[in-house]
Amino acid sequence: MKKIGCISLGCPKNRLDSEIMLGLLHNAGYRIVPEEEAEILIVNTCGFIQEAKEEAIQTTLEAAHYKGSGTCQFLIMAGCFSQRYVSELIDELPEVDLFIGLDDVPQIVEICQRLEQGNPQKPARISAMLAGIRPSHYLYDQHTPRFHLGAGHSVYVKIAEGCRYQCAFCAIPMIRGRLRSRPMDSIVAEVTSLAAQGVKEINLIAQDTTSYGIDFAGKPMIMPLLERLIVIDDLPWIRLMYAYPTNLDLSLMRLMAASDRICTYLDLPLQHIDNDILSQMRRAITETQTRALVEQLRIEIPGLTLRTSFITGFPGETEAAFEKLMRFVQEVEFDRMGVFTYSPEDGTLAYNFPNQIPREVAEERRQQLMEIQAEISRKKHQTLVGTVQTVLIDGESEETPLLLEGRMEGQAPEIDGVVYINEGNTTRGTFEQVLITEAFPYDLVGKIVAETENL
Template identity: 35%
Template sequence: MDSEEVQIRVAFVTLGCPKNEVDTNRMRTLVSNSNYRVVDSVEDADLIVVNTCSFITEATEESLDVIFELLSDDDIRARGGRIIVAGCMPARFGKDLQDELSEVAGFLPVDEEDRILELIERLTGAPAVSTAPGVMRAAESCSAYVKISDGCDRFCSYCTIPFIRGRYHSRTLEEIADEVASLVSQGVKEIILIGQDTGVWGHDLEGEADLVGLVGHLCGRFDDTWFRIMYLQPEGISDELLDLFAHSPNLCKYLDIPLQHSNARILHEMNRTGSSEEFLSVLSNIRSKIPSIVVRTTIIAGFPGETEADFAELREFLENAEFDYVGVFAYSQEDGTRAGERTDQVPESIRIARANNLRELCDTISFAHNTGRIGQIVEVLIEDFEETDDTIEAIGRTQFQAPEIDGAVHLPKVAGEPGDIVCCRLVDSFCYEYEGELLQ
């Protein structure tokens, strides 16, 4: 078939975390740089790629809902639109999923997503012609996630990720820097470095390679770009890394440290390490070295065997630790995990009640921190503009706000372009949102 005649249209639907967004963007770029065409709407597509999440049961159910909705859509069926299921679900459930979803045209588990053109060719009979082999992915906005590694070797007892995404594997510094260079050349102003466990980046590469070297290289080479590191396990926070934070103005003073719990026994049963005392000491060291730093964590409430006393200790720890942001999750019992097989599961209603209790506490602490920042002068990266009745409002983020999870700064009557970095004073706060005023 002549490639000029082929107009296979492909749409993408992404579910789950930022790592999936990166994977979708990579697949989208491969398709864009071929004779197939990317379309925005599933209504216009011949093939719809659903990049799924199945980290926990709730995410799996959401993914299935989306797939079944697309499979039963009369318009899509009438014009022969077909569905490809990509990402975590086919990686986690393999053949069982394929048997369950017999109407799905094809499957692309996470480690096969780079073969998307092959799959489209096989499904449509239209030979794939790659017009820009090896090309970097296209920037989607002024802020972009860059994966520095994938997989995880920690095998936390409640987690499915190592079974879905495999063992830890770092991308090389050259690969990462090339991708950053490409995104920066397209106007990206903030790069968010992600991986399941960013602190151990490089340990599996040949020669001397560590996170401090990688981030120092990136911050020095792209000194007009903000860099943000996500998902640093507490063991990955070395004094060298804190020195780098202190001396790199373009490294966001923001640490995301997923602790999950603070009770030593529960942490041990999670196959993790630490205790309330150890974590408070880590936090105190961080804050003494970088007083302006903002710290986020994630916590799991209702892990199997969590007693009232363990929960009270966790609550007290959170009161003392005073995190700026906390993501609280009720424990989710997952098949195929050691924690999931335990017989001392905490009843779901108690898990949910404990999670809500902690959320309320952490919100109160976060809101107080936010109020305390009123009057501060900060840089804001403008991401969007919204028209209200009689004015235009710019919406952006400071270095202490990661996209989608930490709120935004609203700047009334500010003109400009997405990607502009402006100086403003924080004049008011409401929950996780701020109002700012532009300083000339």
């Protein structure tokens, strides 16, 4: 069997698709190797915004160099970018041997085998599944093998695919389809198996985790799901990502507060605060409702780490609307925040909206918000200096092997900062008590002061 490599771009949901493809290939006897050693190389792309598209093309062109200078014989493009733009890409990227879509994920073994076998005639460069070009409908289950990328003690579990909303700026429903929730028993079985394998942190993901179950139950079922997950043995941290603001009710908040298994952390993309912009975005919430929700979350969940994200430069965003957003960020003081510039996506409602904002203006506004948030984060982190925090150790630092790094309960993997540890020895996947000694806007520094039992 040939050696397989995969370059995974984009969000954790896309990375999970990469893990499934590699898991299927590994089970079929393929060797999983670094990209430079691969004979078949898969680039799993993101196509959500313009920057992601540019990264997908650049990464694919860089990967194509391995066909001339390395061992690579076949280059496959997968993922959202391939799903969405295959008709244009087939001419623009002759370096790619095969374009596959999201519904090709479970067929990746057969796809690679057909590539190896070759075709006496000119082979098709688009998979039969992708040739139909329609939103994805695939959804994995607990029996689907995965080859975990990254730390094995922290794992993403996708509870649903697609989205039931039609936000004016977002192409996800066109790419990944409408909301499709996994059966609850399937999720519980997968998480139970992962906990038995020693996984310490489960990060629940979907396009909107709080809509989980609406498609099969007619109402959100995220709370019943969490109630079943928190009783699984040997599972210290369950983290809820990608929550939609209108689906957070009081009972869910109180469950999060009451359970020591559910991280006191919430990722709550708000996108904006100006009512006119929210209406144009087709977000089902107002400024008043947003402020009330944030206040209620902080009352009901003591110690909550609240993360959000905003979009600058949405069509029609006036200076007054942006100034309102800046004031909101200054007043509310989120613990974590990401900001994206608006990206005009063909096929979305906002693509043809009037009053498009120049890209340089949107970027300047993004930088202004991030500067405000950096100071907020620095002040919040400074209050932790001198305190002892429970930290999940991720291993050697990516910055230098002389440091360890880990994360507190309020730090999600990849998107938030880390705790750098410059004193003490331990192993990956353990929880340690760490004295915080230094604070920076996005990261902390500390030393291990005592070992803690596996929670």
